[in-house]
Amino acid sequence: MKVLLFGIAKDIIGTSEFEVPSEPKYPSTVLELKDVLVRLFPDFGKLSSFAVAVNNEYASEDVSLHLSDEIAIIPPVSGG
Amino acid sequence: MYIEIVDEIDTAQVYKDLSDAGSGGICVFVGAVREFTNNEAVVSLEFETYKSMALKEMEKIAAEAIEKWQLNKVVMRHAVGLKKVEEPVVVVGASSAHRDACFEACRFLIDTLKERVPIWKKEVFSNKSVWVSAHP
Numbered sequence: 001m002k003v004l005l006f007g008i009a010k011d012i013i014g015t016s017e018f019e020v021p022s023e024p025k026y027p028s029t030v031l032e033l034k035d036v037l038v039r040l041f042p043d044f045g046k047l048s049s050f051a052v053a054v055n056n057e058y059a060s061e062d063v064s065l066h067l068s069d070e071i072a073i074i075p076p077v078s079g080g
Numbered sequence: 081m082y083i084e085i086v087d088e089i090d091t092a093q094v095y096k097d098l099s100d101a102g103s104g105g106i107c108v109f110v111g112a113v114r115e116f117t118n119n120e121a122v123v124s125l126e127f128e129t130y131k132s133m134a135l136k137e138m139e140k141i142a143a144e145a146i147e148k149w150q151l152n153k154v155v156m157r158h159a160v161g162l163k164k165v166e167e168p169v170v171v172v173g174a175s176s177a178h179r180d181a182c183f184e185a186c187r188f189l190i191d192t193l194k195e196r197v198p199i200w201k202k203e204v205f206s207n208k209s210v211w212v213s214a215h216p
Contacts, residue, residue, distance in 0.1 A: 006130050007200030008211040048216045053198070056133040072130055072198075078212035079127070079134075079158055079199030080111050080170050080190060 004072040012043045031061035050075045081142045081154040089168040100152045103175035107182035111170040123204045127160045130198040137197045149181040
């Protein structure tokens, strides 16, 4: 399962695309993905917040994830 | 509507984009690079985006504004890459029959862009760089 990274999320992991480990199993929801990221990279827990986008839409924590989805980590936005 | 992520903002273009026979009012907001943040001199700003989603979010915001204020035309254009002090980084605007609608819509366009559109800004100082709003 691949996730796209931007802004500070890219700096935390050190790459613009991260392959989420398949063991013990792929995260099945947005919430599970966020938990995996915070466990593997504790710096995610220090952010003001971070969201997940699934197929170019903000996704709430109960949204299911599939291997075919385009998944992105959205740290606090700061355009303008 | 004109929704774009660009390398350079051309502020002269926006009047042409918004000008319209049915519009008695055109309102435009331009955001630019400010020299100081909390008394520290900014060397430059670096903007990054998740382009496909950013365009989609901007389209949604523009569509909401058009419906709410009966706008004739809308522009939302944001720059990416390295921007120096005084350079424009974002331009939004709206045209409508009367001025109240385009003033209100213009404020909504920029405020909502800042809240929702996946664009990130890094402030580069002489001795460090900081992703804006990343930490509490």
